[in-house]
């Protein structure tokens with residue numbers, strides 16, 4: 001089954017390679033991975049979409065937690081959450097296509113963000129079903145290239161996951 | 173106090189209580205070697221950086237303290253990788269300091285630049301590249317804390333040359349504050365109680381002990397608990413010494429080359445109590461035939477070990493020392509009649525032990541049997557409080573089978589990675605920690621050549637390690653597999669030539685002995701143990717000897733081959 005895992009990490013040099021290396025080294029699959037700063041500049045959020053049996057997902061969660069730079073791991077699939085992905089797609093904008101493209105963009109509540117003599121670049125955001133449905137509808141019209149951002153997600157409700165994460169403990 | 177980065181490193185190590193480090197200099201770490209000059213840290217100059225890493229590891233296993241290795245950038249750093257991976261697989265606390273090119277040159281393919289943080293990422297518990305001298309002391313504090321707490325492991329600190337030369341205000345931090353690292357320590361009392369109740373229900377329990385018991389310094393608690401509850405004990409290779417070998421409840425090592433009794437106990441038990449082990453494939457064999465009918469209790473400090481290979485019915489994530497103390501407290505309060513409950517089971521186990529003990533055929537040809545050498549090495553060491561190390565291969569397995577142990581931290585062996593070349597430097601590391609004890613490396617003729625250069629280190633520093641080479645002229649373990657599973661096609665496992673080990677020892681300034689007769693074995697060992705210098709003993713042994721019992725890789729207890 002597909003899981004969306006949200007990982008709060010220290011915003012430090014080399015963290016991405018630790019996480020990516022964990023997945024490749026242990027043969028876990030990554031469908032998408034996004035990473036960027038959060039409301040706290042010292043913390044980044046990674047959103048990883050992966051697939052696997054429950055046992056594997058449990059290992060992924062535990063292995064991520066074991067990394068020293070990982071502050072918190074939440075498998076948001078199991079919780080109330082919102083998730084979005086951004087799609088940019090460049091379409092053949094021939095005379096006969098244009099009206100259909102505009103209609104699709106309207107139905108999917110997208111935007112045309114760039115226009116040239118022979119192409120329209122369209123922006124769509126939403127859950128993966130919506131994105132995939134759009135791609136399917138638009139493909140026959142002639143697609144030049146596309147880019148997907150990978151999924152990002154946040155838990156529903158009030159508050160910040162960072163402040164809810166474990167407090168620093170001191171030792172040594 | 174303002175100090176140079178290099179001095180900060182030295183002062184920080186001293187503040188951590190480090191007394192000995194193992195290393196080898198080079199351009200990038202010259203400032204650090206300059207700071208060492210005249211400092212009170214003892215530095216042991218190795219002959220190959222792999223040796224430094226294994227020595228730090230051997231020092232750590234023997235003492236329980238963090239080992240420290242220091243090497244230069246590039247080739248110095250890459251030479252430590254096998255040593256780091258060895259420590260990582262066996263969860264050994266170690267800090268490895270590597271030099272690095274100046275910050276401004278990183279990424280430039282500069283002379284002797286290697287991305288050692290990247291190279292070792294999968295085999296370190298954590299690693300740092302220090303870019304600012306102001307972070308140096310805190311980083312070292314964190315590194316030691318991470319290496320020694322939770323599930324221990326090696327931590328690497330990469331030190332650019334300009335950082336070592338820069339100055340900063342020095343004050344060694346007293347505490348560490350890491351919001352992202354909280355090693356779980358205490359066992360949940362209710363969960364420990366559940367485990368204890370399950371033990372009371374069991375008719376046929378077995379305590380399956382791993383290296384975690386030694387790492388947690390909980391062996392004494394284990395002995396107390398096993399004896400109170402009269403539960404039989406088997407240990408992994410990593411846990412040899414966690415339970416006294418000669419105790420009645422001890423079944424010996426389990427797994428691929430484990431005893432019949434230990435493997436049968438694991439197969440027939442109704443309760444498997446796994447304490448600080450991780451169900452490695454060398455222990456379980458084929459997973460779908462392992463632990464199918466018993467309840468599994470699994471205590472481990474590492475949550476990723478739990479239910480990774482074998483699902484645990486009662487998982488406890490905790491430090492074993494804490495859990496063992498809690499279990500002992502429960503057992504002390506309880507008047508349960510363990511003897512009565514386990515009598516039948518123990519009778520069966522005793523039968524298995526007596527019908528299928530570890531054994532080998534005595535020599536008829538006059539050629540020395542390797543197992544006999546190991547037995548004698550142990551006999552001769554009685555009363556000398558020995559520490560044993562091993563190389564890897566048949567010799568290692570015979571050491572685990574035929575040596576006997578009275579306490580923890582006396583058997584140092586590369587289990588997880590199985591690193592040939594580990595034993596000699598590890599012995600030197602242990603001897604550096606305990607100059608007065610007898611330290612013996614049980615080696616194969618192949619493995620000993622992998623870090624033989626460290627003989628001179630032992631001689632130079634007056635570390636009188638003893639090496640017992642079981643010289644069968646072959647890569648015995650490979651040879652055994654080729655005989656059994658590859659139709660005796662001995663591809664590249666026979667040494668057409670070996671060096672003259674006696675002359676080699678002498679060239680290093682050590683003592684060399686060659687023993688070819690059964691009758692001379694004991695006398696040679698007795699003599700060697702008395703010599704206050706490193707000794708290399710070349711025992712010429714039977715080439716065709718195999719390690720038994722053996723459960724073939726991926727097999728089940730049913731396929732166990734006995735002698």
Ligand SMILES: Cc1ncc(C[n+]2csc(CCOP(=O)(O)OP(=O)(O)O)c2C)c(N)n1
Pocket residue numbers: 563564565566567568590591592593615616617618619620642644646647648649650
């Ligand atoms: C560094 C390394 N290379 C290769 C191996 C594979 N290997 C395992 S046991 C063994 C044979 C070891 O031969 P020797 O040291 O003579 O010991 P013996 O088995 O003969 O007792 C080999 C090659 C290994 N474990 N480590």
Ligand SMILES: [Mg+2]
Pocket residue numbers: 616617618642643644645646647648
């Ligand atoms: Mg050999």
